[in-house]
Amino acid sequence: MAQMTMIQAITDALRVELKNDENVLVFGEDVGQNGGVFRATEGLQAEFGEDRVFDTPLAESGIGGLAIGLATQGFRPVPEIQFFGFVYEVMDSISGQMARMRYRSGNTMNAPITIRSPFGGGVHTPEMHADSLEGLMAQQPGLKVVIPSNPYDAKGLLISSIRDNDPVIFLEHMKLYRSFRDEVPEEAYEVELGKAKVTREGTDVTLIAYGAMVQASVKAAEELEKNGVSAEVIDLRTVAPLDIDTIVESVKKTGRVVVVQEAQRVAGIAAQIVAEIQERAILHLEAPVLRVTAPDTVYAFTQAEEVWLPNHNDIVEKVNDVINY
């Protein structure tokens, strides 16, 4: 075991899989000698050579298309999109092409691609560098969308994503990259895709979150504890497909739910969860399911970032609303 930050755990997962499977390829803008703008691929080109870890020209659509061609030939590409806000440049490759390869080839071809990309707010990077676009990805059948909240999960989820036979969008919250360390095993291990984790057990209310909002939810739960409210926290880990069973089981226990997402309110993961809960467990509910989200504006300018981003106080407030309903 070693103490690792989330970004170290990610680099470690890439290293482990590059070593395990010669078909794994890592490529993207500045991922080679430079080791990535966030240093996620640091040292990998030196260790595995320029054929396995390489820089591409500045062209995301080309990166996505290249990955598809390679994937159909038995490779397991792990391309990086430098910031997830730039995914629009490669949307057709992702949603139009790789997500549908299996379906439209009558299940004879597939695209085992893992697209890694940093995203998320709170690090003062406005104008498309911070957007949470997982909802957009989750809407495309054929894609899996994975968002780790801690170093241990990040490594295991990334390894599972690379080994998965379908395309995975693996989103790395920038604020979590270096904010804390975890015990992370040095060998390969998997964390199952599509499986949420109950991070904290509780009986009065369920908080459902992912990415950086898991920490905020845990912090809220600790505050609530002081006032005698026992909150359960579910870390989704995979936002598409959703682990409905874990969610419904918890809802049946607590009868009260607050769903937390950093993304704007409209048409997101939280809205989907609310819909699933009311379809499957409405008779277990003691109060409406509430959401904590960012407001429906373009990602906030720096001075408004702290106001815009949901935090533990917002969560505590909503929990009080469902408790006092």
Add this chain to the structure above:
Amino acid sequence: MTKHKEIGLSDQAVVDMYRIALTARRLDERMWLLNRAGKIPFLVSCQGQEVQQVAAAFALERGKDYTAPYYRDVGVVLALGMSVQDLMLQAYAKAEDPNSGGRQMPGHFGSKKLKMLSGSSPVTTQVPHAVGIGLACKMRGEDAISFVTLGEGSTNQGDFHEGANFAAVHKLPVIIMVENNQYAISISLKQQVACEKISDRAVGYGMVGETVDGNDPFAVYQAIKTASQRARNGEGPSLVEAISYRLTPHSSDDDDLTYRTAEEVREAKAKDGLLSFKKYLKENNLLSDKKEEELEAAIKKEIDLANEYAEAAPSPDPDTLYQGVYQ
């Protein structure tokens, strides 16, 4: 006859060009200090490209032509009328910042008044936008042209191809200037393209392509002037490549020594266009040592005042969050 007179530039014009290029450099240097002191969050630098930027802007009809600059174009935007104070306000992301009221990434210039399109972070998106502006000029029968810049790495995006092709098919009044500074963050030119010159790509679109030394203000001025004449005459777009070198790391978050050597940077600094421009002015008695001193002092004062003003200026109010999402 002196070189600048030969191409139709007055003594005053070349002195002005130099002053603006030098202002861009000094402003950029100050911003590095402010960034390292923790006062401004982020910086993407113009150093090494000021001369070509100012020379190109001088070849336009300022006030009439449209521009879609990219994030290094401090020289372009200063020459087009943005002030040092405006640039400081955007660096501090203050409410009064005329580019965006503090909403944009630093270096994402834009001004309705100056006919300068607000740029977005994904590189090269400005190319088809500028082509659309070129089409609008043509449809309105306006004499104006549309000038757009981007880095050489950015020419590998699909938007470059799609914009350039449309502009050529419709013979639009567009100039695409590629500022080739040899790197796209860490990726060197030869890892990005296999053609010898970026301007070679023009042939494929059926437009004129030209490569010039970006450190030579007169070569750049002349290339853009000629391209603008073609554009105004209805002869269509041009691709001008200006070659220079990025003298700083990619941005304030980058460590360039992970992918290039200090020696390479030192060599490039010796060829800095700002130095040769100054030498030219001195040789032609357009700049004395005394005048140079005065110029440096005046620029320093302008930057000091702008900095003081911008630092003290109010930040945008979080209550304005919803403004500008919809009408």
